[in-house]
Structures are given as structure tokens and as C-alpha cells.
Amino acid sequence: MQPPIGTLVVIGLGLIGGSLALASKQRASCQRVVGIARDQRTCDRARQLGIVDEATTNIADVAGQLGAGDVIFIAVPTLSVRRVLAGLGPLVSAAVTITDGASVKGSVLQDVQAVYGHVPPQLVLGHPIAGAEKSGVEAANANLYLQHRVILTPTEQTGSEHLHLVRSMWQAVGAEVLELSVQDHDDILGATSHLPHAIAFALVDTLAHDSQTENIFRYAAGGFRDFTRIASSDATMWRDIMLANTHSVLHAIDLFSANLAAMREAIAQQDSEQLLAIFTRAKAARDHFTQMLATGAQHAVPVVLPNFNDHE
Amino acid sequence: MQPPIGTLVVIGLGLIGGSLALASKQRASCQRVVGIARDQRTCDRARQLGIVDEATTNIADVAGQLGAGDVIFIAVPTLSVRRVLAGLGPLVSAAVTITDGASVKGSVLQDVQAVYGHVPPQLVLGHPIAGAEKSGVEAANANLYLQHRVILTPTEQTGSEHLHLVRSMWQAVGAEVLELSVQDHDDILGATSHLPHAIAFALVDTLAHDSQTENIFRYAAGGFRDFTRIASSDATMWRDIMLANTHSVLHAIDLFSANLAAMREAIAQQDSEQLLAIFTRAKAARDHFTQMLATGAQHAVPVVLPNFNDHE
Numbered sequence: 001m002q003p004p005i006g007t008l009v010v011i012g013l014g015l016i017g018g019s020l021a022l023a024s025k026q027r028a029s030c031q032r033v034v035g036i037a038r039d040q041r042t043c044d045r046a047r048q049l050g051i052v053d054e055a056t057t058n059i060a061d062v063a064g065q066l067g068a069g070d071v072i073f074i075a076v077p078t079l080s081v082r083r084v085l086a087g088l089g090p091l092v093s094a095a096v097t098i099t100d101g102a103s104v105k106g107s108v109l110q111d112v113q114a115v116y117g118h119v120p121p122q123l124v125l126g127h128p129i130a131g132a133e134k135s136g137v138e139a140a141n142a143n144l145y146l147q148h149r150v151i152l153t154p155t156e157q158t159g160s161e162h163l164h165l166v167r168s169m170w171q172a173v174g175a176e177v178l179e180l181s182v183q184d185h186d187d188i189l190g191a192t193s194h195l196p197h198a199i200a201f202a203l204v205d206t207l208a209h210d211s212q213t214e215n216i217f218r219y220a221a222g223g224f225r226d227f228t229r230i231a232s233s234d235a236t237m238w239r240d241i242m243l244a245n246t247h248s249v250l251h252a253i254d255l256f257s258a259n260l261a262a263m264r265e266a267i268a269q270q271d272s273e274q275l276l277a278i279f280t281r282a283k284a285a286r287d288h289f290t291q292m293l294a295t296g297a298q299h300a301v302p303v304v305l306p307n308f309n310d311h312e
Numbered sequence: 313m314q315p316p317i318g319t320l321v322v323i324g325l326g327l328i329g330g331s332l333a334l335a336s337k338q339r340a341s342c343q344r345v346v347g348i349a350r351d352q353r354t355c356d357r358a359r360q361l362g363i364v365d366e367a368t369t370n371i372a373d374v375a376g377q378l379g380a381g382d383v384i385f386i387a388v389p390t391l392s393v394r395r396v397l398a399g400l401g402p403l404v405s406a407a408v409t410i411t412d413g414a415s416v417k418g419s420v421l422q423d424v425q426a427v428y429g430h431v432p433p434q435l436v437l438g439h440p441i442a443g444a445e446k447s448g449v450e451a452a453n454a455n456l457y458l459q460h461r462v463i464l465t466p467t468e469q470t471g472s473e474h475l476h477l478v479r480s481m482w483q484a485v486g487a488e489v490l491e492l493s494v495q496d497h498d499d500i501l502g503a504t505s506h507l508p509h510a511i512a513f514a515l516v517d518t519l520a521h522d523s524q525t526e527n528i529f530r531y532a533a534g535g536f537r538d539f540t541r542i543a544s545s546d547a548t549m550w551r552d553i554m555l556a557n558t559h560s561v562l563h564a565i566d567l568f569s570a571n572l573a574a575m576r577e578a579i580a581q582q583d584s585e586q587l588l589a590i591f592t593r594a595k596a597a598r599d600h601f602t603q604m605l606a607t608g609a610q611h612a613v614p615v616v617l618p619n620f621n622d623h624e
Contacts, residue, residue: 129531149531178531188524192532196539198579199511201594202572208597210567212500217601219441219461219490220504226538227508231598235591242579242587253576255522257569260514264565267510267554275554279547282513285520286543289529 004168005030006069009062011084013037013046013055016101016128017075018140020173022051026142029172030071034062042137051140063091071169074100078240082111089115097162099124099169103189103237105153105182107244121159124166126152127185128175135234146174153182190248195256197238198249200231316480317342318381321374323396325349325358325367328413328440329387330452332485334363338454341484342383346374354449363452375403383481386412390552394423401427409474411436411481415501415549417465417494419556433471436478438464439497440487447546458486465494502560507568509550510561512543 008030010017021033035052036059037043043055056062066072072092074084081102088098102108105125112119130148150170154163170177180188207216242249266274320342322329333345347364348371349355355367368374378384384404386396393414400410414420417437424431442460462482466475479489492500519528554561578586 151531180527180531184524184527188527188531191519191522191524191528192536196515196536198575199515199572200539201591202575203508203511203568204594204598204601205590206564206568206571207503208593210503212496212503215492215496215500216503217604219463219492219500220601224504224508225601226541227512228598228601229538231594232602233595235588235595238591239584239587243582243584246579246582250576250580252518253572253579256515256518257572257576259518260511260565260569263510263514264562264569267558267565268562270555270558272551272555275551276547278517279513279550281520282516282543283545283547286516286540289516289532289537289540290544292529 003028003030004069004165004172005071007032007034007062007066007071008169009034009036009059009066009070009072010052010075011036011059011072012075013042013051013137013140014075015131015135015139015141015144017073018046018051018137019130019142019144020073020075020101020128020169021046022049022140023142023145023173024169025050025053027172029169036062037137045137046140049137049140051137059087060091063088066096067093068095069097069165071097071099071165073169074098074102076102077237078102078104078107078244080240081108082115085111085115094120094122096122097124097165098122099126099166101126101128102244103127103193103241104186104244106186106247109155109182119155119157121157122162124152124154124158124162125182126150126166126170127189128170131233143174145170148175150175150177151185152177152179153185154179155182186245186248187251190245190252194241194245194249195252197230197233198242198253199256200228201238204228204231315340315342316381316477316484317383319344319346319374319378319383320481321346321348321371321378321382321384322364322387323348323371323384324387325354325363325449325452326387327443327447327451327453327456329385330358330363330449331442331454331456332385332387332413332440332481333358334361334452335454335457335485336481337362337365339484341481348374349449357449358452361449361452363449371399372403375400378408379405380407381409381477383409383411383477385481386410386414388414389549390414390416390419390556392552393420394427397423397427406432406434408434409436409477410434411438411478413438413440414556415439415505415553416498416556418498418559421467421494431467431469433469434474436464436466436470436474437494438462438478438482439501440482442487443545455486457482460487462487462489463497464489464491465497466491467494498557498560499563502557502564506553506557506561507564509542509545510554510565511568512540513550516540516543 008024010021013035024030025033032053035046035055040057046052046055076084108125112123128150130144167177320336322333325347336342337345344365347358347367352369358364358367420437440462442456482489
């Protein structure tokens with residue numbers, strides 16, 4: 001079986017880019033992997049670790065050779081995507097498939113329009129829902145995407161052959177590929193990911209400024225650990241996300257703040273019935289979510305990965 | 313070696329009470345364990361499971377026989393403690409040690425004063441920092457308190473022999489015993505436990521009312537699961553805690569809300585520097601906390617439990 005992809009170029013060799021490069025090499029889902037990083041040491045380290053076949057700091061070294069069946073994956077922080085697109089524009093043939101992994105899709109779509117003046121069919125925007133507290137080239141993990149979701153957000157302009165290729169790229173490394181509109185993606189991630197991160201950062205910042213800080217951290221229980229783990233995420237990445245998804249994030253923060261204010265009022269008024277109603281409803285919703293996750297996991301177990309090394 | 317405790321009476325055979333009963337029996341840290349529950353079936357089940365030696369629905373069956381060296385552990389929801397204390401008052405000798413496991417200590421201290429008119433030396437208020445999503449007699453777990461913290465909040469009135477006995481009771485089941493004032497306990501738990509629970513309940517309630525609810529739960533990632541796990545906690549227990557620790561909880565909610573509002577403003581103003589500063593500070597605080605936990609865990613490993621079955 002032929003690998004679906006010819007050359008895979010990964011721009012940005014952090015956790016997200018490095019893991020796709022490594023997984024694609026191990027599954028042999030492309031003929032070769034070229035890594036692009038700003039720092040020569042990152043390029044050297046990626047080669048040493050076997051994450052890429054080749055690596056360079058200069059995209060011009062490889063961009064002109066690419067054609068149909070080749071894929072460029074842009075894996076840089078959300079607000080750096082525009083700079084990368086502007087650099088690629090003049091160098092890359094319209095036959096090459098370009099995709100990205102940024103956490104916000106509306107801002108990237110605006111970047112595309114700013115750089116190209118329109119949305120070229122070769123562009124397939126996407127977002128792998130995977131991550132870890134670790135970052136950098138050393139964190140690359142061939143199993144990062146296994147049974148994780150990747151959301152693609154094609155537009156009317158997206159070419160079906162390009163969409164198909166990006167879908168194959170993610171499926172080859174074990175991901176479940178879903179599609180959403182750009183707006184739905186940003187609203188849903190704003191609620192399920194960006195809002196919880198904003199809350200966790202605000203909570204830890206609150207406790208870190210309390211006069212009882214040392215005691216607070218000393219007596220904190222396990223639930224607190226789970227609850228604040230996401231506040232250890234990369235600060236620059238999250239700064240970018242909040243600035244890129246402003247509208248959806250503000251909307252989510254406002255809804256949440258109104259609910260918290262209502263709960264505050266019920267506590268202040270000692271409104272026992274109202275509190276019990278809120279907590280019972282939330283518990284039922286969370287238990288429903290646990291159920292959905294359990295069902296999802298059962299469906300995800302029998303994933304069979306194509307192995308493009310098997311020439312049959 | 314003699315067990316430090318004669319008869320241990322556990323009132324309320326849920327997770328907290330049942331686990332102390334079972335662990336005390338297994339470590340032989342008392343001569344016998346008597347369970348008290350409101351439902352005869354709970355009594356029967358606790359005996360079947362070997363959690364208690366005897367069980368009854370009527371505290372009067374056992375209260376009059378108790379004396380110095382015996383301990384009564386009240387393990388009922390926070391707002392039910394007063395009713396239990398009122399029932400015990402006329403039945404129990406002043407020589408008997410009485411302690412509790414409620415999550416809020418200021419409200420229990422008020423209950424004590426309301427029932428007794430003063431704080432008797434025999435009363436040692438406490439709070440085991442342990443829990444699980446499970447509840448009920450079936451959830452009893454002999455290792456629940458192993459390497460977990462128990463905070464005791466003695467007052468000037470507390471008798472040292474009673475404090476010593478309660479301390480021994482918890483150490484015998486593997487817990488690390490600490491002391492705080494009632495006010496510090498309620499402030500610290502308000503910030504590290506009650507506030508995060510209020511936030512988690514409010515967040516899940518917010519998402520459950522969104523027009524995108526089904527999609528929100530479908531696309532939610534692992535961080536969201538950790539973040540909202542505590543919203544699956546028992547609704548009645550948390551209603552009681554919020555009503556019992558009103559002052560500290562409102563103070564904590566107000567500090568957090570002010571911080572979240574400042575972050576919202578920075579996002580709305582696209583204030584990149586301010587956001588990076590908040591996120592960097594929060595990440596540093598969370599990383600410091602992770603370090604404290606790791607150090608604490610190392611200290612906790614070489615715990616050697618006394619075994620009161622060894623008669624030497």
C-alpha cells in the first residue's frame with residue numbers, strides 16, 4: 001500500500017508538531033518527514049531523536065520542491081500562524097496541501113484572508129485535541145494522537161482532495177477525525193477548554209495572592225490538584241488563545257460569571273432549596289458526561305491502524 | 313500493647329464513618345467498634361461487611377455504658393451535627409471523648425455552644441481531608457486515611473487527654489494529624505476546597521444550559537474531565553458546606569470573581585502583556601504547589617503503623 005502522503009513538512013517542532021512527525025514516520029504514512037524550526041539546535045535534536053528525516057531553519061530549502069500529495073503542517077502558537085503563512089505564500093505551489101494545528105480557527109481564517117486575499121482550496125484548517133503539560137521537541141510522543149480527536153473546519157472553498165489528504169494524515173496516526181464549522185469550533189472550545197483554563201489561571205492567581213498562601217498550598221487536597229493542573233500550561237500559548245478567540249471566550253466567561261453570581265446570592269441568602277437544585281443539576285450533567293466518555297472509550301478501543309509498510 | 317481506645321462509636325456509616333470503623337477494626341486500634349445508623353438495613357449491611365462489631369439505630373443502647381478512653385465519632389453531614397449532639401448530651405458521661413468529621417468547624421462550634429451552653433473539654437473538633445466520588449456504607453475503605461491529612465481544631469477548653477486520644481485514633485489508621493484554629497481551618501478550606509467546588513458546580517451548570525450542550529460534552533477534552541470531576545460530589549453534603557461556611561466561602565468567591573473580572577478586562581482590551589503576566593504568575597504558583605506535593609509525598613512514604621495486635 002502506498003503511503004497517502006509524499007513529503008510531510010512540519011513547521012514548529014514542539015509537542016504538537018514533533019509528535020505528528022514522529023508518529024507519521026513510525027506508521028510510515030508518508031515517504032519522508034522534513035522538520036522546520038527557528039533554532040538550529042532544535043533541528044539537530046529532532047534528527048538525533050529520529051523525529052524527522054531532515055530538518056532545516058529555512059523553509060525555502062524545501063518549499064519549492066513540493067507538489068500534489070505533499071502536506072505542510074503548521075504547528076506554531078496561534079498568533080504566529082500569520083507570519084508563517086506570509087512566508088509560505090510566495091514559495092509554495094497551489095497543488096500542495098497546507099494545514100495547521102492552532103487552537104483557534106477564526107483567527108487563522110482571518111490570517112489566511114489577510115495573507116492570500118481569499119481562502120485558497122489548498123488550505124484545510126484543523127485542531128488536534130491533544131496536549132500535555134510537557135512541551136518542546138523532547139516531549140514528542142508517537143502515541144499522542146492515538147484515540148484523540150482532531151477537529152477539521154473546512155470552508156466552502158476547501159478542495160475535497162486536500163481535505164481527504166489531511167483526514168488520512170490524522171487517521172494514520174490513530175486520531176478520530178471530526179468536522180465542525182469554524183464558528184462552532186471556536187464557541188465549543190471557548191466553553192470546554194478556554195473558559196476552564198481562564199478559570200484555573202484566575203483561581204491559582206487568587207490563592208497565590210492570599211495572605212494564607214503557604215497554608216493554602218499546604219492543606220490543599222487532591223481535588224484541588226486535579227482542578228488546577230491546567231494552570232501549569234504554557235503561558236504564551238494561552239495568551240495567544242485568549243487574544244485569538246476573544247469573542248467566544250468573553251461570552252463564555254460572562255455566562256459562567258452570571259451563574260457563579262447566582263450561586264453566590266443563594267449562599268448569601270442561605271437559600272437551601274436553590275443550592276440543592278443547582279448542585280443536583282450539575283451533578284446529573286457531570287454524571288451524564290462521565291457516561292458519554294465511557295461509551296466513547298468503548299467505541300474507540302477497536303481502532304485498527306493502517307500500516308503503510310505492508311506492501312500487499 | 314493495649315489499644316489506645318476502648319469502645320469506638322461511629323455515628324453515621326457513610327464513606328467517612330464506615331472507613332474509620334473498618335480501618336480501626338483492621339488495625340485493632342480499639343477494643344470494639346459500634347456503628348450507629350438511622351436505617352436498620354445500613355446497620356445489618358455494616359455488620360455483614362465486617363465494618364463494625366455491633367450496630368444499632370438507637371444511640372441510647374450504647375451511650376450510657378461509655379466512659380474514659382471511649383470515643384464517639386460523629387460522621388454525619390455538617391448541618392446534621394447539631395441534632396446528633398443534642399441527642400448525645402443527656403446520655404453521655406463527661407469522661408467520654410467526642411469528635412467529628414464535618415467539613416466546616418465554625419458552624420459545629422456554634423452547634424456545641426447552642427447545645428451545651430459552653431464548649432466541654434471532652435469535645436475535639438476535627439476534619440479528615442479525604443473523600444471520594446463514592447458514598448454510602450458499601451464505599452467503606454480501610455485505606456482511605458492512609459497518608460491523608462486530618463486537621464484537628466482544639467480550642468482553649470479542649471482537654472489534653474481527649475485531644476491526645478483523637479490524635480492517636482487518626483494516627484492509628486495512617487493519617488497525618490495537624491492542628492489549626494477553627495477560623496484558619498474554615499478560611500483555608502473555603503479557599504482550597506469550597507471555592508473550587510462552587511466553581512466546578514457553576515461551570516458544569518453553565519455548560520449544561522448552553523444551546524451547544526451535546527456538542528460541548530462531545531468535544532470536551534481530558535483537562536475538562538479533571539476540572540469538573542468534583543462537580544460529581546454529593547449535592548446535599550455540598551449544600552450543607554456552603555451554608556455552614558458562608559462567610560469564608562463568600563469572601564473566597566469575591567476574591568476569585570475580582571481576579572476573573574480583571575482577566576476578562578485584559579482579554580477585552582487585548583492587553584497582551586497583562587495576560588502573559590497573569591498566566592506566567594499562575595503557572596509559577598501551580599508549579600511551586602506541584603513541588604510541595606512531591607516533597608510532601610516523599611515525607612509521607614515511610615509511615616510505620618503501630619499494630620495493636622502485637623502484645624509485647
